[in-house]
Amino acid sequence: MIRRFVLKRLLTGALQMLGLTLAVFFLVRMLPADPVSRLVGLNASPEAYKQAQRSLGLDEPVMTQLLNYLGIGSDSGLLQGDLDVSWVTNAPVLAEIGASLPITLELLTYSFAVTLLFAVPVGVASAANPGKAVDKFVFFYGLFGGSQPEFWWGLLFVLIFFANLGIAPAPLGMISPLLQAPPRVTGFYTLDALIAGDFRAFFDILHHLMLPVLTMVFVLSGPVIKMVRQSMIRAQASDFVLYANAAGLRRKTVTRYAMRAAIAPTITLVGILYGVMLGGAVLVESVFSLGGIGQYAVRSVLAFDYPSIQGIVLVITAISLLIYLLLDILYAIIDPRVVYT
């Protein structure tokens, strides 16, 4: 049953990806941007313009361009797992995404881990003490944290912790320019440093991740705390908690039961936020010059680099769809009341 469910989801996911590919492909070509003149400059001679247009393949009819991109009738394309080469750097888009995506994933994973460590206890405490100070704080923060310009808070943290207190490094990347980056194995900086056994680099990377993670946690905690609180209140009002209380179980045990029921919606929210933040971490990445996929997206969009833009949107959407699928499977494991159809 679960295998059929997964297969069905993967199939609809593939169809959705195809629709998305077509949508992005035609969208970038419909918008009135001129990538050729962005590349050769406005003062280029008509011949140079023509030549650049030919080398980018933009002189062909749109349908031919599409077939080439998809890899139908040509030897390399999307269907063969090739995302074309960037118009700006001439490097394969897949390789560029492979270099930048792990940085974003690393930032997000640490941020969500810290967010959960902070949000779950606070949310549970708030649900257990309705109307008390902690509950008021949660009500306020749930609204506040979720509606803040994260890039500005990032800058504010830089101002406080770097410019004034001097306890954070300059917001200029993942590692101090004086240190050598660990040899690339996984693409995740902290993991690579551990694999290389370079603890100096490892702690320096953590030091550099301190403020970006703080910024992310600051904005992400709002909705997560709110969700933990709501789910806890809901679970505490449910029949099985009433029964557990009536049966005279200890308070700790009952809280554990309630938490188990409350954790499922929280995990769903975290998963969805993770998917959203893949493309939404752009601003924090820019503030701290981390070089993740968001910054790669900014660079590609501003340079009208169509193959990179298409590749980024595809990869981000594919990962979010996979996360949603994993969530649904995980949900069934946590909550036995879930039924697949």
Place this chain on the structure above:
Amino acid sequence: MSLLDTSPAGAAPLPRKERRTASALLIFAIIFAGGSLILACFGEMIVPFDPVDSAFIPNMPPPPLRDWPGLLWVAITSTSPEPIHWFGTDSSGFDVFSRVLCAPRIDLTIALAANFLAMLIGIPFGLVAGYFTNPATEFMMRVSDVIQSFPVFISAMILVALGGQSAINVIMALSLLYAPIYVRLTRSEAMAQKSRGMVEASRAIGQSELRIALQHVLPNSIGPSLVQSSVTIGFAILLTAGLSFVGAGVRPPDPEWGLMISTGANDIVLGQWWTSVFPGVAISLTVFSFAVIGDALQRRYDR
């Protein structure tokens, strides 16, 4: 996948004390959001300096806090020969105070217009898709799904940067990306209304389907969208500012909060905090106000 209802709708009712804090907060939010709306209309008339005209003293810090009462007195009695740079000046010599107060003209106009357009597109589509179920409306929903599966910020960046960086294009991009929210909300509400007695009754007295949809289903399906709009306006402000922060939104020297923070970002490392801190406080409080109002509406109308 379907859930055996593990999620009853709506939050638990607030305890009494919390309700009081909520309403104090709500009053603040309404005053602040209202104030920013007034500034959007009249900001340019009341500011002491032209927001895009250099005062020729770049990077001037704001006057120290202890001088403010005296300066305020001078400003009120207008015995000062020169207007005061309350928030200092930025690296181009623009007056930060005037720019912060003029920015709602751009930020709020974009956010309100984008939200209004998104409702204008989304609600009719949602109504039709909810009231009439046929292959055409099914297809519409799939299109809406595809739009919703786009990564929002990156798509907005693509639409604005490739479409031409202007306020109009930011509005168009945001309304396209936010329309599916209203399609979904209206559709699910319209589907619920469809089976109500009044619809059957109108049909029995021979009203046309279109008339039933417009006269009876639409007014009853629009509520959740109106409640949602305050939250969407807040997010639209954040997105507008974010776009210009990465250089894919409105262009300098327009007074816009995100743009001001972006130009101020370089000064921060040098300790010149005022160019980015003041516009940031403005966005922070404005969006927070819209979130508080949205939350209050949700509590009031979602039962």
